[in-house]
Amino acid sequence: MEALIRRWRQLGVWLPVTFVAAVAALVVLGLGRFLSDAGVVVLITVITALGAGAFSSWIFRVLGQAQREMVQRARHLAAINEASLALSSELNLASVLQKVVDLSRAVTDARYGALAMVNEEGKIAEFLTSGLSREERERIGRPPEGKGLLGAVIQKGETLRIDRIADDPRSSGFPPHHPLMTSFIGLPIVYEGRIVGDLYLTDKSGGQPFTEQDEETLRTFAAHGAIAIENARLYHQVQDLAVLEERDRIGMDLHDGVIQSLYAAGLTLENCLEDLAQDPAEVQPQLQKAIQNLNQTIADIRSYIFNLRPRVLADTxxxxxxxxxxxxxxxxxxxxxxxxxxxxxxxxxxxxxxxxxxxxxxxxxxxxxxxxxxxxxxxxxxxxxxxxxxxxxxxxxxxxxxxxxxxxxxxxxxxxxxxxxxxxxxxxxxxxxxxxxxxxxxxxxxxx
Ligand SMILES: Nc1ncnc2c1ncn2[C@@H]1O[C@H](COP(=O)(O)OP(=O)(O)OP(=O)(O)O)[C@@H](O)[C@H]1O
Ligand SMILES: [Mg+2]
Structure with a gap:
């Protein structure tokens, strides 16, 4: 934009100067011989007026175009901003992926969108779409394998922008029941130099091809998408870790608390068995003790589940x-x-x-x-x-x-x-x- 303004500024100075110099040259070169002084003045005035008119209409056209571009850029930025805000509130990985593809369609005005999650062997492991109904997807059948244009983006790891898919030699055509698509833009979603997925958009609204501006918008949005995807992945990992930690804790509490208490109750009952024949009077208090211990153990199990303290520590x-x-x-x-x-x-x-x-x-x-x-x-x-x-x-x-x-x-x-x-x-x-x-x-x- 700055370079454009500098060029206009130069043109704004040099065009009128050149113009006036050309008219002066005409006069010097002998126009005066054919016209009276008044005629020369009229001619110069007419030519100057025409020149000024043409110059200002050109400059207004250029300014109008620049303004349209700026409005469009502002619209794209607002769309990216809105889309990124919508993404940042999501932590569920599946929802984040679906939002990335839905919102990328919105920021580029595309009719269809798809997101391919690629595994370590470079094969498509997951393929999410946007703009297709569930019935349409079912009719198409199996997700793509990553050949043709999709594969070209995956393998090269570069952006691909194509006006007519059918004309591109890399295109492998559409399977039966697949809607026909014309314009295409595909690019990798990159996080810290690593490709986390590939984004594809087709059929810009109004039948227009995707522009350089769309490409720029999509790249900026994809960078936000990459952060949201990584964020959701990390969140999942932390949750998995928390589950593992909790499992360890419950395992420890069961081992050190519950199993030992049950073991002790078992020993008391064994003693009861022995005493039954020799000293029956001793059995009743021991049985009472065993029952008390088992009740205590039940209470402890409840406490361990909720990560509370062993019951005995509540009393002493x-x-x-x-x-x-x-x-x-x-x-x-x-x-x-x-x-x-x-x-x-x-x-x-x-x-x-x-x-x-x-x-x-x-x-x-x-x-x-x-x-x-x-x-x-x-x-x-x-x-x-x-x-x-x-x-x-x-x-x-x-x-x-x-x-x-x-x-x-x-x-x-x-x-x-x-x-x-x-x-x-x-x-x-x-x-x-x-x-x-x-x-x-x-x-x-x-x-x-
Ligand atoms: N006070 C002790 N006197 C003698 N040997 C002991 C003593 N404490 C532990 N040991 C020995 O150390 C080993 C390990 O003890 P640890 O408590 O880790 O396992 P465990 O009691 O065998 O099984 P678990 O506690 O998992 O039910 C025991 O198998 C035992 O050989
Ligand atoms: Mg032990």
């Missing part, structure tokens, strides 16, 4: 809850148990921290019951210099802890603690018991 603090676990161990596994809580040790633990510590204690005490063949177990809760420490020690058979080895229990414990920025360690020597230590920074101390 960490020390109380760990004390309950030890008591269960004492009754069911006949172990000597000891809880050492330094005064105020559990103060300042956040809900997430107590929940994680409770699950760690639960799994570690279950490991003692399942694997240690210990006679005693101690849980120690301490707090020093803003660090809370839980130590669980047994005097059982011990094992060789390897960071990568082990079942789900050890892995879950480590993950729970590390997710809260804490430290988890297991020390064990064959035949000499096991000691498990968890350290967490207390929130109130961290703020200081």
């Amino acid at each position: 603090d960490l020390a109380g809850a760990v004390g309950g676990l030890l008591q269960e161990l004492k009754v069911n596994a006949l172990l000597d148990v000891q809880l050492i809580e330094e005064p105020g040790a559990c103060q300042g633990l956040s809900e997430d921290q107590s929940t994680a510590l409770f699950h760690v204690a639960q799994e570690s005490l279950n490991n003692v019951r399942k694997h240690a063949r210990a006679s005693s177990v101690t849980a120690k809760l301490q707090r020093k210099d803003g660090i809370f420490r839980m130590t669980i020690t047994d005097d059982g058979v011990g094992f060789k802890p390897k960071r990568s080895a082990g079942g789900q229990g050890l892995r879950n414990m480590r993950e729970r603690v590390e997710a809260l920025g804490g430290r988890f360690s297991v020390q064990s020597v064959n035949g000499r018991g096991t000691q498990l230590v968890v350290e967490l920074a207390l929130a109130m101390e961290r703020k200081r």
Whole structure:
């Protein structure tokens, strides 16, 4: 546009100057010999008037054309803006793709549009259309394979603008029941140098071919489309990740909480069986305990589903809850148990921290019951210099802890603690018991 204005400015100066110089030359060259002075003046006036008229009609024509172009450009920009706004509100990938093709038709005034999503082998994996009814699409049958003009855009990765499809040697014709199409424009949708799809528009309204301006508009819109497509893809990925994380969490809670509680209830029932013959009076309280545990487990399952805390932590603090676990161990596994809580040790633990510590204690005490063949177990809760420490020690058979080895229990414990920025360690020597230590920074101390 700037170059055009510069050219007009030059023409506006040079045309009148040249014109006046030409007329002066005519006079000098002898017009004066054939006409009187008044005749010369009249002639020069007439020629000047005609020249000025022609010049201004030309300049107005040029200005009119420039104005039409500017109005059209503004319309295209407004259409791109509107289309991009419509795109930005969408996060569902399928809807984004359909909107890209629908809106690209709108910004270029095209009757038909299509969007090809190409796989890594360069084949069309998905083909969306716009401007065709569902019946029309069904009648056409299978989507295109990416030969002919569509394939040319895919393979070259460049824009293709054609006035008459039928005249182009690359065109492979239309299948039966396909509407006849005339003008064509196709271009790749590029995101950070990578082609994410190919966009095709046919039949500009009014039977006109697509213009350079349409090409420019479409390219700008396609850039917005690329961002919207990538955005929707990322959103999907994040959602998938969230689902996986949630699955992991539920898996951990079931392993450390529910399964262990059911295991404990099972042990109580086993004891009942044994006592039934020898000591029937003992059975009733044990059965009551097992029922109570099962009810507690049902309540816990509900809590885990909604990512709430184990029920026991609603009624007591960490020390109380760990004390309950030890008591269960004492009754069911006949172990000597000891809880050492330094005064105020559990103060300042956040809900997430107590929940994680409770699950760690639960799994570690279950490991003692399942694997240690210990006679005693101690849980120690301490707090020093803003660090809370839980130590669980047994005097059982011990094992060789390897960071990568082990079942789900050890892995879950480590993950729970590390997710809260804490430290988890297991020390064990064959035949000499096991000691498990968890350290967490207390929130109130961290703020200081
Ligand atoms: N206190 C312990 N005393 C002796 N061996 C232990 C102790 N804790 C863990 N182990 C050993 O470490 C292994 C791994 O423990 P982990 O809790 O990860 O898995 P698991 O208890 O076998 O199975 P899961 O917990 O998945 O039901 C156990 O199989 C056991 O051999
Ligand atoms: Mg275990």
